[in-house]
Amino acid sequence: MLISKPTLLNDVSNAESLLVSNPRLWNWRQGHLNEAVAPATYYEASLAPWTRFDPLQADTQCDVLVVGGGLLGASTALHLARSGLDVVLVEKDSIGSAASGRNGGQLTPGLARWEAADMIAHLPLDEARRLWRFASHEAMDLLDQIAQDYELDFDRRRGHLTAAIHAGHMGALVEGADARRYLGDTSVEVVGSYELEQEIRSPLYHGAVVDTLGGQLHPLALLRGLVYGLAQHGGRVYEGSPVEEIEQTEKGALAITPGGTILARQALVLAVHDTTSQFLPTQSNTTVPFYTYVGVTEPLECPVSELLPTDRAVYDTQFQIDYYRAVRQNRLLFGGQGTGTSWSPERINDYLLDRIQTVFPQLEQVQLDFSWSGISDFTLNGATDSRKTEDAVPVYMVHGWSGHGVAQTVRIGKAISDDVMGRNEDFAMLTDITHRSIPLGHQLSGLAIPVVKAAIGMMSAVNPGRLVSF
Numbered sequence: 073m074l075i076s077k078p079t080l081l082n083d084v085s086n087a088e089s090l091l092v093s094n095p096r097l098w099n100w101r102q103g104h105l106n107e108a109v110a111p112a113t114y115y116e117a118s119l120a121p122w123t124r125f126d127p128l129q130a131d132t133q134c135d136v137l138v139v140g141g142g143l144l145g146a147s148t149a150l151h152l153a154r155s156g157l158d159v160v161l162v163e164k165d166s167i168g169s170a171a172s173g174r175n176g177g178q179l180t181p182g183l184a185r186w187e188a189a190d191m192i193a194h195l196p197l198d199e200a201r202r203l204w205r206f207a208s209h210e211a212m213d214l215l216d217q218i219a220q221d222y223e224l225d226f227d228r229r230r231g232h233l234t235a236a237i238h239a240g241h242m243g244a245l246v247e248g249a250d251a252r253r254y255l256g257d258t259s260v261e262v263v264g265s266y267e268l269e270q271e272i273r274s275p276l277y278h279g280a281v282v283d284t285l286g287g288q289l290h291p292l293a294l295l296r297g298l299v300y301g302l303a304q305h306g307g308r309v310y311e312g313s314p315v316e317e318i319e320q321t322e323k324g325a326l327a328i329t330p331g332g333t334i335l336a337r338q339a340l341v342l343a344v345h346d347t348t349s350q351f352l353p354t355q356s357n358t359t360v361p362f363y364t365y366v367g368v369t370e371p372l373e374c375p376v377s378e379l380l381p382t383d384r385a386v387y388d389t390q391f392q393i394d395y396y397r398a399v400r401q402n403r404l405l406f407g408g409q410g411t412g413t414s415w416s417p418e419r420i421n422d423y424l425l426d427r428i429q430t431v432f433p434q435l436e437q438v439q440l441d442f443s444w445s446g447i448s449d450f451t452l453n454g455a456t457d458s459r460k461t462e463d464a465v466p467v468y469m470v471h472g473w474s475g476h477g478v479a480q481t482v483r484i485g486k487a488i489s490d491d492v493m494g495r496n497e498d499f500a501m502l503t504d505i506t507h508r509s510i511p512l513g514h515q516l517s518g519l520a521i522p523v524v525k526a527a528i529g530m531m532s533a534v535n536p537g538r539l540v541s542f
Contacts, residue, residue, distance in 0.1 A: 075303045078296035079120040080225055083401045084441075087112040090124070091169040096363075099444045100417035102370070114368040114442040115173060115292035118400065122296055125167070127312040128331040134160040134308070136492060137327055137336035138343060139315045142172030143291070143478065144470055145343035146298035147485025150218075153305035155493050160334055161307060162327075164314035164344075167299055173292040174446035175478060176366055176395050176407040178232060178385050179215075180286045181208030181257075183502075184474040185454030188251035194505075203501060204255045211483035212285055215294070218482070222301045226293035227400070232286040232385040235268070235277040241389040245281045259285035272386060273379050274431050288385040288397045291478055298482070318351055318467070325465040339492045341468045343485075351469075358457045358507040359449040359472045363414050366407035367424040367443035368399060372435065376402050379432055394427050403441070404428070410475070414445055450474040451507055458484065458502035460491070468492075468499070472507075 089099055089110040101111030111117075138149040141163030149161040167173070182188070183203065191200040219228065236242050242262075249260040263271070264279045271280065299309060310331075317328040318340065325340040326333055342351055376398040377383070385397035396406040406428050409420070421440055428438055451457050451472035461467040468488050473481070484502065491499035 075123040075300055076120075077222075077224060077300050078122060078226070078293045080227060080290065080293060080400075081118050081120060084114065084117040085112070087117050087121075089113065089116055090121075091116060091166040091173065094165065094170065094447070096414055096447065097174070097445050098414070098417060100421070100442065102439065102441050111442075113174060113292075113444045114366075114399070114403075114405070115290060116168070117442070118290070119293060119296070125163075125309045125311040128162060128310040128329050128334070131332045131334075132160065132308075133324075133335040133337065134158045135336070135338045136160075136341065137162070137325070137334050137339075138341040139327065140341075140343035141167040141295075141299070141309070141311070142170055142343060143295055143298065143481035144172075144485050145341065146172075146295055146302060147482040148341050148343060148468075148488045149307050149485075150298050150302045150305070151486045151489035152492060153302050153307040155489060157338070157492075159302070159307045160310070160336075161299075161302065162310045162313040162315060162329065162334070164312070166311050167309070168292045168295050171446050171448055171473070172295050172481070174366070174444060175291050175448075175475070176397075176405065177288050177291045177478065178286070178387070178395055178397070179212065179288060179479045180232065180387070180476055181211070181252075181283070181479075182476060183207040183480060184456045184472060184476050185450065186456075186505075187248060188255050188257070189248055190454060192251055192254065199501070201255045204252070204257060206483065206487075206498060206501070207480055208257060208285060211479035212287075214483050214486060215289070215479060218297065218301065222297060222304070224293075224297040224300070226297055227290040228287065229289070229383060229385070229397075230287040231282070231284050231382065232288065232387065232397075233268075233271055233280045233282055235272060235274075235280040235386055235388045237276060237278075237388050237390040239278040242279045245279070245389070249281050257285070259283060271380070271382050271384060273381070273434070275433070276431055277388070282384070286385070286479075289478070294478075294482075320463050320465065325463070325467065336465060339466050339468065341488055343470065351467075358451050358509055360510055361447055361449045362410045362412060364407065364411075364446050364448055364475055365409050365415070365420045365424065365443065366405065366446070367421065367440045369404045369406070369428070370439045370441045371402045372404060373437050374434070376404060379404070379435075394431060396428075396431070404438075410448075417443055420445070448473055448475040452510060453505075453507060455505050455507070456480070456484070456502070457507045458499065458505070460499065460503055470502075
């Protein structure tokens with residue numbers, strides 16, 4: 073099937089959303105009053121209309137079945153198809169309707185919340201260096217290579233900052249930069265409050281780490297670009313096709329959908345984020361889901377370059393982090409907050425506007441044009457949980473991204489493909505990381521997250537210089 077490349081618009085359209093959304097999620101748009109139809113998110117509204125894929129309507133077979141049409145699934149499917157395998161990709165809703173098409177678009181090195189110091193603490197030095205390269209330079213380089221190979225534009229911009237909200241946080245940032253240099257990564261620099269003025273025009277920060285390796289991009293354009301590449305190599309894509317059951321048979325792994333069965337002869341990949349647990353034993357549940365939120369302003373009253381002169385994306389170090397970046401047409405994308413239950417658009421809009429004006433008090437008339445919610449999940453140790461079963465037709469699973477997986481999902485997708493093809497031990501390296509089970513993690517997240525946040529908030533009040541970010 074031939075499909076068009078994703079095309080970025082000069083500005084946003086007034087489109088309604090064509091992405092089928094999880095009923096737990098919402099989209100909000102200023103002035104959109106039709107409650108029966110969801111407005112497009114900023115990402116969807118800033119892209120030209122794109123391909124719709126039919127549901128599966130008959131039994132079929134393939135070499136590898138990939139379940140989940142997000143960044144991990146699309147990358148895995150693309151790299152497998154590039155290797156000459158017959159690949160089917162199924163998505164229960166629509167390509168981009170879940171976390172991969174709704175995230176903040178920040179590119180940060182590391183394996184979810186596992187950063188350089190965590191790798192040094194848990195692994196022999198040579199293994200820590202190998203894993204850091206995998207989750208940093210190799211992940212970023214792969215994005216550039218895909219863009220070049222398929223002539224894609226996903227608004228890739230380079231560099232990001234981690235800004236200290238408290239002077240005491242600078243020690244942790246220096247230690248993190250030192251750990252990266254110890255692993256051979258020289259793409260970080262520590263700057264103080266005076267130098268930081270050249271990066272962020274905000275009175276809030278005491279210094280930062282400047283990371284020239286990370287950056288930002290348009291995540292839905294990236295995702296659609298991966299699917300575009302998959303189609304060039306003969307991959308088959310079906311939307312509206314939820315996998316209800318998986319069985320291991322003598323002929324292969326059999327996935328059952330409402331429209332037909334799919335027999336995978338060589339491997340099956342579950343790239344379904346927080347719902348992976350439905351296919352796992354209860355005692356194997358290692359993640360807790362949480363809701364997160366993003367907004368995009370109307371065009372600002374002043375040039376956005378007066379706020380962010382170097383156009384770098386920003387994270388800060390408060391417990392409930394703010395992250396933000398400039399996007400097209402002089403707008404500011406701003407995200408943050410993590411909750412155990414879904415907050416309403418009204419509550420989130422008030423929260424985001426308050427945070428924007430706290431960071432940039434010089435913005436007197438700022439208003440949001442878009443906001444939306446998303447769902448991510450985290451593990452106890454902060455690293456993504458990567459697995460491979462020992463079945464004759466192995467099942468691959470990766471989850472626990474902690475909201476830090478845009479670049480790493482694409483790189484891990486290639487690692488799964490390489491493992492299927494027997495090329496290297498990259499995926500085995502990921503499966504060696506030990507994870508603890510979280511009994512009732514999915515069921516208790518609505519209660520546990522507020523309790524944990526309250527406890528950490530009290531600790532921060534007593535010791536504000538201690539760095540704990542979520």
